[in-house]
Amino acid sequence: MTRQTEGNPDVREVVLAARNVSKSYGNVHALKGVNFDIHRGQVTTLFGENGAGKSTLMKILSGVIQPTSGEIILDGQPVNFANANEARDRGISIIHQELSLAPNLSVRDNIFMGRELRGPMGVDFAEEERQVRRLMEELEEEIDPLTPVEELRLGQQQIVEIARALSVDSRILIMDEPTSALSASEVEVLFKVIRDLTARGVSIVYISHHLEEALTITDHAVVLRDGTMTAYAPRADIDLDWIVRNMVGENYDLGSPPDSDKREVALSIRNLSVPDSTGKDLVRDLSLDVKAGEIVCIYGLMGAGRTELLETCAGRLRATGGEIVLEGQEISHLSIGERIARGLALVPEDRQRDGLVQTMSVGQNLSLASIRNFTRGLFTSTRAERKLIEDSIRDVTVKTSGGGAAIGSLSGGNQQKVVIGKMLATKPRVIMLDEPSRGIDIGAKAEVFRLLAEGARQGLAVVYSTSEVSECLSIAHRIIVMHKGRISAEFDSTVTKEKIMAASGESVAA
Amino acid sequence: MSATTTNAPKSGGFSLGRLLLEGRAFFALIAIIAVFSFLSPNYFTVSNFLIMSSQVAIYGILSIGMLLVILNGGIDLSVGSILALCGVCAGAMMQGVTLDWAGVILYPPVWAVVVLTIAIGALVGALNGVLIAFFKVPPFVATLGVMYVARGVALLMTNGLTYNNLRGQEALGNTGFNWLGFNRLGGIPISVIVLAVVAVLAGLMLSRSAFGRWLYASGGNERAAELSGVPVRRVKITVYTISGALAAVAGLVLSSQLTSAGPTAGTTYELTAIAAVVIGGAALTGGRGGVRGTMLGAFVIGFLSAGLVIIGVSSYWQTVFTGAVIVLAVLMNSIQYGRGGRKS
Numbered sequence: 001m002t003r004q005t006e007g008n009p010d011v012r013e014v015v016l017a018a019r020n021v022s023k024s025y026g027n028v029h030a031l032k033g034v035n036f037d038i039h040r041g042q043v044t045t046l047f048g049e050n051g052a053g054k055s056t057l058m059k060i061l062s063g064v065i066q067p068t069s070g071e072i073i074l075d076g077q078p079v080n081f082a083n084a085n086e087a088r089d090r091g092i093s094i095i096h097q098e099l100s101l102a103p104n105l106s107v108r109d110n111i112f113m114g115r116e117l118r119g120p121m122g123v124d125f126a127e128e129e130r131q132v133r134r135l136m137e138e139l140e141e142e143i144d145p146l147t148p149v150e151e152l153r154l155g156q157q158q159i160v161e162i163a164r165a166l167s168v169d170s171r172i173l174i175m176d177e178p179t180s181a182l183s184a185s186e187v188e189v190l191f192k193v194i195r196d197l198t199a200r201g202v203s204i205v206y207i208s209h210h211l212e213e214a215l216t217i218t219d220h221a222v223v224l225r226d227g228t229m230t231a232y233a234p235r236a237d238i239d240l241d242w243i244v245r246n247m248v249g250e251n252y253d254l255g256s257p258p259d260s261d262k263r264e265v266a267l268s269i270r271n272l273s274v275p276d277s278t279g280k281d282l283v284r285d286l287s288l289d290v291k292a293g294e295i296v297c298i299y300g301l302m303g304a305g306r307t308e309l310l311e312t313c314a315g316r317l318r319a320t321g322g323e324i325v326l327e328g329q330e331i332s333h334l335s336i337g338e339r340i341a342r343g344l345a346l347v348p349e350d351r352q353r354d355g356l357v358q359t360m361s362v363g364q365n366l367s368l369a370s371i372r373n374f375t376r377g378l379f380t381s382t383r384a385e386r387k388l389i390e391d392s393i394r395d396v397t398v399k400t401s402g403g404g405a406a407i408g409s410l411s412g413g414n415q416q417k418v419v420i421g422k423m424l425a426t427k428p429r430v431i432m433l434d435e436p437s438r439g440i441d442i443g444a445k446a447e448v449f450r451l452l453a454e455g456a457r458q459g460l461a462v463v464y465s466t467s468e469v470s471e472c473l474s475i476a477h478r479i480i481v482m483h484k485g486r487i488s489a490e491f492d493s494t495v496t497k498e499k500i501m502a503a504s505g506e507s508v509a510a
Numbered sequence: 511m512s513a514t515t516t517n518a519p520k521s522g523g524f525s526l527g528r529l530l531l532e533g534r535a536f537f538a539l540i541a542i543i544a545v546f547s548f549l550s551p552n553y554f555t556v557s558n559f560l561i562m563s564s565q566v567a568i569y570g571i572l573s574i575g576m577l578l579v580i581l582n583g584g585i586d587l588s589v590g591s592i593l594a595l596c597g598v599c600a601g602a603m604m605q606g607v608t609l610d611w612a613g614v615i616l617y618p619p620v621w622a623v624v625v626l627t628i629a630i631g632a633l634v635g636a637l638n639g640v641l642i643a644f645f646k647v648p649p650f651v652a653t654l655g656v657m658y659v660a661r662g663v664a665l666l667m668t669n670g671l672t673y674n675n676l677r678g679q680e681a682l683g684n685t686g687f688n689w690l691g692f693n694r695l696g697g698i699p700i701s702v703i704v705l706a707v708v709a710v711l712a713g714l715m716l717s718r719s720a721f722g723r724w725l726y727a728s729g730g731n732e733r734a735a736e737l738s739g740v741p742v743r744r745v746k747i748t749v750y751t752i753s754g755a756l757a758a759v760a761g762l763v764l765s766s767q768l769t770s771a772g773p774t775a776g777t778t779y780e781l782t783a784i785a786a787v788v789i790g791g792a793a794l795t796g797g798r799g800g801v802r803g804t805m806l807g808a809f810v811i812g813f814l815s816a817g818l819v820i821i822g823v824s825s826y827w828q829t830v831f832t833g834a835v836i837v838l839a840v841l842m843n844s845i846q847y848g849r850g851g852r853k854s
Binding site: 314316335336337338339340341346348353354355356357358359360364367368369371372375378379380382422423426 | 727734
């Protein structure tokens with residue numbers, strides 16, 4: 001571990017520092033004696049797998065939680081924040097990984113939530129609106145201050161979060177995975193904003209699983225592994241390999257297309273059209289065949305129609321035209337449960353909202369989709385269920401204290417594995433995964449992809465969507481690029497990143 | 511990350527506070543029994559416990575139906591009215607159904623009255639379920655509406671009067687209606703046995719059947735449950751149907767105990783049932799709770815108000831005490847489910 005050295009001309013004034021900070025939850029040590037500096041007007045990026053302690057550290061710095069031991073030093077003085085508001089008053093803001101917006105309120109009301117501007121007639125809405133418009137101009141986003149947040153795309157919602165943090169004139173801005181839902185052009189806007197902010201002397205703490213992206217913006221890199229800081233260095237001294245080596249300490253290869261026996265067509269989508277609530281087509285006249293044993297990757301930007309395509313196949317959304325044929329049988333009229341019983345499973349994009357039941361244990365989540373299979377007469381077989389849970393935990397390598405553990409006690413990657421394990425337990429013929437790597441670390445990502453490759457080798461048809469090009473060029477036999485509801489290009493696994501991005505309508509300049 | 515859990519211990523070792531918190535309904539019941547036994551020599555007697563239990567039975571049966579609805583993330587305000595409607599229907603059938611076109615008066619046997627009454631309750635419950643599951647009416651509003659409609663129908667049927675003397679007549683072959691309310695098996699009132707059977711069946715359903723798991727899942731996260739293939743609409747309709755049917759059972763027990771059926775019976779019983787579920791530790795947001803807790807909750811309310819009567823406290827004070835217990839229970843619930851904080 002390298003510590004900041006006095007007199008180094010490259011290192012500017014330290015505004016916020018963590019000294020020997022530890023945090024334990026019962027027997028789980030989320031952080032072990034971490035020393036961490038934030039420099040004025042610079043971007044410090046935290047790297048680490050899920051569960052390495054990044055989010056915990058950020059929450060401590062921003063006053064959301066308190067450390068078990070150690071201290072936080074702000075401008076050379078030890079401080080003790082009782083809550084996030086105290087930290088915010090001292091100029092520290094955090095943008096959480098899971099958005100914390102009220103979807104029913106407008107952009108304006110969200111940005112000023114809890115600190116509404118007082119006027120002579122109650123809240124000064126006009127002034128608030130004016131400030132929001134200015135912020136949105138700064139961010140180069142055309143979001144009307146009066147739009148309800150629920151009508152915005154996920155990427156735009158993230159921009160609103162950022163605007164909210166900017167609106168309090170923070171000196172230190174902590175961003176926990178701000179780009180996970182942004183398109184390439186939105187990321188460019190964000191990075192421009194970050195550069196403006198640092199030029200004004202604002203310090204940024206940045207967390208991202210998108211390593212290449214983070215490297216383009218950061219000034220310092222801090223790497224955490226299992227709650228311990230494993231490395232610390234300025235940008236000039238490091239590269240991607242260095243980070244990955246320190247993060248996982250092992251090979252991070254996402255894999256290559258498995259040699260599987262591609263046989264008959266398992267899933268056939270023919271001329272599918274899916275409208276949104278206003279009747280505009282989100283998916284237009286799309287046809288796609290997936291063979292058993294084949295892995296197909298669907299690449300596209302936000303709003304390209306990937307999620308809608310997969311959710312229509314799963315039965316959540318209704319198509320206005322076209323057919324969905326599973327192993328020779330038309331399934332468009334079937335319910336979600338019937339489709340699962342026939343062997344078509346979906347792992348949804350948003351695991352908190354659509355994937356997990358937070359009030360149930362790890363085991364109950366794992367067995368939820370397949371519980372019909374071990375119901376004998378009226379009652380479920382406890383033994384069969386326990387066996388299924390134990391097998392699933394082992395097969396998808398969930399790190400947990402057991403099937404009875406609370407689902408909230410798992411890290412993001414392990415939660416994702418639970419969702420995948422739940423659907424694999426239904427013994428599907430075709431599995432569709434919507435952004436399976438969203439918000440999970442490299443190690444978990446590699447394990448998920450290895451699982452999918454193994455499934456394909458045994459004859460499972462796999463369809464997954466992604467918005468990271470590097471994930472297209474891993475285990476997929478075929479890469480489909482979607483743009484505005486249609487397939488704009490189709491490639492085999494030898495294609496280059498540039499070609500994929502060009503077909504998606506994305507600028508390659510970034 | 512953090513644990514928001516009741517089953518994964520946070521720190522090793524025995525914690526008295528935690529034990530008290532988790533078993534709060536049980537300890538509250540023990541405390542109530544102890545205090546009243548101390549205050550009145552008549553409280554801690556077998557006969558008093560049996561009398562109190564047969565009173566609890568009605569609330570208990572209602573609250574099990576309510577538990578299922580609340581686990582599903584809903585609420586059923588109509589059970590008190592369904593209870594009255596079903597009681598009135600049973601009363602009408604016991605008094606004879608006049609068929610003008612055939613010129614006869616039918617006196618159905620008691621078993622037929624029971625089956626038909628439960629069917630009526632289930633039907634009204636199913637109406638709730640359909641409104642909520644298919645027409646997306648919020649449960650609070652849908653059951654509020656049905657609460658008024660059912661009460662109104664009950665009043666219309668009787669013109670506001672009460673059916674008295676439901677004992678039936680030997681000559682008509684429809685005696686035995688009061689068996690449910692008055693008789694005992696092995697010294698235990700039938701109503702208490704009915705409650706026990708309902709509780710055991712509901713407990714088995716929740717813990718051992720796929721339906722029970724679906725119920726918890728769709729109450730905890732409906733979207734995730736739906737995408738896991740859970741037939742969430744069917745679960746919803748079934749839950750409200752069961753709640754309606756159990757309200758009918760409670761209506762039968764009540765009118766049998768009174769051998770009369772009035773259209774204003776069961777007013778505000780739905781609130782008592784909700785209170786029992788909440789005191790039993792279930793979360794009003796759905797997904798958490800169980801039959802054991804709800805039963806304890808029903809007994810806490812029943813034994814508390816009976817105890818206050820026995821020691822001669824004014825009925826106005828009873829209302830105050832019951833309210834205080836409910837608030838305290840919700841407070842404890844939020845301590846139990848609220849600690850540990852949010853997910854990272």
